Amino acid sequence: MTRALFIVVALVLLLAGALVGLNLRGEDPLDDAAVVATPELIQRGEYLARAGNCAGCHTERGGVPYAGGRGIDTPFGTLYSPNLTPDPATGLGQWSAAHFWRAMHNGRSRDGRLLSPAFPYTNYTLVTRADSDALYAYLRSLPPVAKANREHAMRFPFGTQAALGVWRALYFKPETHTLEASQTAAWNRGAYLVRGLGHCNACHGHRNALGATGGTLDLSGGLIPVQNWYAPSLSDPHEAGVRDWPAQETATLLKTGVSPRASVLGPMAEVVIGSTQHLRDDDLLAMAEYLRSLPPTSTRVTSPQGPEPDLARGEKLYGDHCAGCHGAAGEGAKGLYPALAGNRAVTMKTPANLVRVLMEGGFAPSTAGNPRPFGMPPFAGTLSDDDMAALLSHVRSAWGNQAAPVSAFEVSRYRER
Incomplete structure (x- = not known):
């Protein structure tokens, strides 16, 4: 003993x-x-x-x-x-x-x-x-x-x-930022801002059960704890990857909150308001250069849960509540309301952000470059979980969109903070 x-x-x-x-x-x-x-x-x-x-x-x-x-x-x-x-x-x-x-x-x-x-x-x-x-x-x-x-x-x-x-x-292990000799000065500056001060992977990284990410290089996307907003992958071309975007377009999105292909909502709108809109153009372009260099990754496919959605009901709900701004064919209104047809924010594997936008409304940040953005009203008090599931399933499958339907179970899951 x-x-x-x-x-x-x-x-x-x-x-x-x-x-x-x-x-x-x-x-x-x-x-x-x-x-x-x-x-x-x-x-x-x-x-x-x-x-x-x-x-x-x-x-x-x-x-x-x-x-x-x-x-x-x-x-x-x-x-x-x-x-x-x-x-x-x-x-x-x-x-x-x-x-x-x-x-x-x-x-x-x-x-x-x-x-x-x-x-x-x-x-x-x-x-x-x-x-x-x-x-x-x-x-x-x-x-x-x-x-x-x-x-x-x-x-x-x-x-x-x-x-x-x-x-x-x-x-955790303390690290030191080192310059990559094979990369440009702008790329190295962008890497420093994205990995270090910008701490982008704090939201855009996948977290394990103890809240740890895979490190500063992990930008594969993840559900933001408690908030139930999904920070999309910055390397996946089907989510928020910008490899095929001109660098200036990415810089504009970070500067103003809007670009020809996207706008920021939710927690990212706070980042643009408080941080990126105030950065110098050369730093924004450096971040864009780094993000454009990320190796592309594949979307992780998830299977829908629950019964088949009522697409006819979803189409009617869309006509009643959404078509007035986003168009009967999801074409949107240029410079005012985003198109939903072919919009990768609509077809991402997780519908978390779509649920949050229906719940809370969608508001791009007010910035010097876009001082009066158009917004979308909240529907939390108007639509039930079943309504939201039917509407979102319609949007994700109409006008050439090919994404999995949304179940009332998923809406309930993402509705709560």
């Missing part, structure tokens, strides 16, 4: 040591050299904060920008974003540039605590120290806001340091 106990204790200590070691990978001693916050550095940091859409998470509705408090719902509970203003008691006032860099590069707070990957340090680890210092200088230049950080409401054990340590040991 004594020997067995000794072996168990030894194994536990060995595992604990390995866990600690894995969580200390890539951590160098803190460099406390001060950052000289020149006007140029602060301006650069402001631009980088836009590129990372930092205010999007660190500003609660109606709140002071960067003062935190926004609830971020996850399958494991709710986290509340911290205060990034330089208040000494509740914000970054006592943080050094080295502390901030460690948070970005290693996912560790000023006091050494492990941060939740809801803060996308798995992407920000690619951000350079120079850009981290610029972000720090900008955030320190903001007016301080005394606003205490809210305690997270996570289900046990997901919010514990032990659970975070296991997660990091399994799925």
Whole structure:
């Protein structure tokens, strides 16, 4: 018994040591050299904060920008974003540039605590120290806001340091962005923005049961946890792949929210409003060049569930509620309402976004390049699950569209947040 106990204790200590070691990978001693916050550095940091859409998470509705408090719902509970203003008691006032860099590069707070990957340090680890210092200088230049950080409401054990340590040991290793010598300077810049600051795979990557993606290269699409919007694959030509698009058209979509072939809705509209519309044209073209280089992937086919849809009923519902804007043959109205015929947003394998649009309405972002976008009203109080299933099944099979029908079960699944 004594020997067995000794072996168990030894194994536990060995595992604990390995866990600690894995969580200390890539951590160098803190460099406390001060950052000289020149006007140029602060301006650069402001631009980088836009590129990372930092205010999007660190500003609660109606709140002071960067003062935190926004609830971020996850399958494991709710986290509340911290205060990034330089208040000494509740914000970054006592943080050094080295502390901030460690948070970005290693996912560790000023006091050494492990941060939740809801803060996308798995992407920000690619951000350079120079850009981290610029972000720090900008955030320190903001007016301080005394606003205490809210305690997270996570289900046990997901919010514990032990659970975070296991997660990091399994799925995180600090990285450095390296230039690809065989690629252009624009491609390398685009890769840096998409994989790092832009953290595009935080939405467009497939997540496993513990919320981890396949890494910054995974842009294969995935259902956004809790929100039930689907972030389409950026490499699949049947979803949101842009390999055959002119680079300028992709840049225009990111700048204005609309292009001749697509418009953005839902969570991506927030990204355009808060981030990409403010980026320089050369950076948007660089992102487009990188996205156009992604190897094409195939659509994962899913089988419909439930009984055959009532297409005749769906056709009537379309005529009653949709044809006035989208046209009797799904042709749309150029510059006003998108065509539904041949629209890959309509024929994607998952109908999640179609359900969300019927539920909530469809609203492209208001941007400088498209200040008064046309929108679509919500039908949550008008159409039942069966109505939505019939209508969407009609739209996905009419005018040459060839997509699987939608069941009332699927509508019910995607209706709820």
